[in-house]
Amino acid sequence: MTATVSLPLADGTTERVTLREPGGWLRPAAPAASRIAYAAAHVVADPYTDNAPGQPARLDWEATLSVRRNLWSWGLGVAEAMDTAQRGMGLDWAATQELIRRSAAEAAACGGRIVAGAATDQLPATVGSLDEIVAAYAEQVAFVQDAGATPVVMASRQLAALAAGPDDYLRVYEQILSQVTTPVVLHWLGDMFDPALAGYWGSRDLDEATKTFVSLVSAHAGVVDGVKVSLLDAEREVQLRELLPPTVRVYTGDDFNYPELIRGDGQRSSHALLGAFAAIAPAASAALQRLDAGDETGFLSILEPTVPLSRHIFSAPTQYYKTGIAFLAWLNGFQPGFTMVGGLHSGRSVPHLVQTFRLADAAGLLLDPELAAERMRQYLSVAGVVIA
Template identity: 55%
Template sequence: MTDVSEKITLVDADGALRRVALNDAGGYARPTRPLRSRVAYAAAHVVPVAWGDNTPGRPAQIDWDATLGFRRAVYSWGLGVADAMDTAQRNMGLDAAAVRELIARSAAVAREEGGSVVVGVNTDHVEEHAIALDEVVDAYTEQLHFAEEQGAEPVLMASRHLARAADGAADYLRVYGAVLQAAGAPVVLHWLGTAFDPELAGYFGADDRQSASDTLLRIIEENPGTVSGLKMSLLDAESEVAVRERLPEGVRMYTGDDFNYVGLIGGADVPAATQPAPSDGAARTHSDALLGAFAAIAPVASAAIQALDAGDADGYLRILGPTEELSRQVFAAPTYYYKTGVAFLAWLNGHQPGHQMVGGLHSARGVPHLSRVVELANAANALEDPPLAAARWSDYLRLNGVEA
């Protein structure tokens, strides 16, 4: 491993170099009992084999040891795993065969580790660009039943096929109603915003979020007992709080807001956390978590929730607060390239042998962007082994023509 000093080199947008102190690791302890105050899932990525043909359009060749080892690490921190979702490059390089194998293998690891896993269900195995509504139902149902057969709780993801085929709210009510009635147990619904996937414009039948929210809530209300939770990924805290307050009893709100999760998860238990004020008498005053950001900061996220479990609101803010700026950098526009930052941090933290991604997506962010990720991860104590991270970052700079 390359020798490193107590400083790391950073590269600004204009190419200027800076040196900053390398912080110690956070020193966080793994929980000795299940996390209690919040339900939290880390949406995990996949690791390709380093020698694979990781170029756009090629079938994914997965390094299963590294991919599943990462999930075991997440479980060791008391978090659940959300798998085969957009963080795992659904619709951005992960082909249908790899999705099915990932779900089966991940569910098996969850059983071995005693962890909780939810998995994405979509229509993306259908190769045709446009299909009819009944075919959307059939495609959803096929993936739904496969996930159930593996023993994983399904997350009903937003479907590009449905977005193309639907002609208003009634079509969403029809399709989701049919799929929910086919489920053997309650599922999680996922509302993915256009920052993550521009092809989902007008999802739930409207461009304005109030009307779309009304349709989504009507789907849940008209299919009682079929929905266990809702993951909202709109990067809009006010919209999330507004929907959260209207959810039927027994339906959790899982924040997918990688910009505003500190306040949304802390809620009324952390008065100093910035979040939209809940209505008087609101039954739900916090969100649970299903976040790609938590895959990048699993030890920090675990420590923050452990602080909440202990009634230490100040500790929660002190630990988790600095990670939000890091997450905003990882998820900066174009937001759908956030997976690059998640995989990059996994490499820095020693969870994969190289900075490689399915479909060549490791090239989707430039050196200054990743330099800022390093700077903020260092500041947020999100580098699990700082000397290793510094050495890998130094090697990365050298590979890219920067002499650190």
């Protein structure tokens, strides 16, 4: 049956839209071999609890874990408790610990890849010493390792606020890297994702920040599995690939330019740790299968139609991209309602989410068009959009 829905236009009228059939996505028999790919998964709020701004996070555990099982079923790894899971935007440390424990157990049960964020968000916003930051990082890294996941050492708001320059960053990270018992991933998150991280690595000049970052990684390459770069700057990521030791992977976090970065330049390529892959998992899986077969043209032909959707979801203010990912998960039936911890479902406007719907349809990523159309009608009705 053909699914149709009336969508609002900017002039106050509506347009009747017929949804396309979803892409003929086939689940792989095994994860991709040519690239390591993690999807940064979001969390699903428990609608029966008070998930208002400033309140402790309460999750719908079955829906949250179902999202992760779906990602593993597409051959993707899960990047747990990252910024996509609302670290620093609603998800507190207590809920984060439970999330990592549960997801790591699920990963072990199905043989799925998992990495998990280790940060300093158990601390107050302002701290008095770098030693406090080191201790907070050490606690979280040890927790992630004990749970059975690979730690992703995330950027620290507390460090960004306290550090006087590059030497303070090096002091903190060198202490952490000297203590780890298994390799870790280092995460460089740009201020477009979190304004509190402006000037990370001790300089607002990205060339200077890159020098500091490369010097740190080069000195500790033996315990750095890879680096995740989320600067939305493809040229800088390519440059970074050339500057880092060859044993250190680059996991692209560039939700604007991922097809060409993952494909590579014939010599070096990026792996993936992307929030976008949580939104486009079936297409990402199919594209990686083509890359495994040596079909770069087929890889690009699958991924390139997803880029307009990803760029829209991650458009400024970029930190609210999580709202679009949760919205798509609801449209596709992976969660019972469109609510988020911290009230973040209010982070995007009706026109923004309508365009998200349109672009997901264009990319063949509304997996059950009838369900998606019905849920879109429900959303528009609650939002006050009158369909003539």
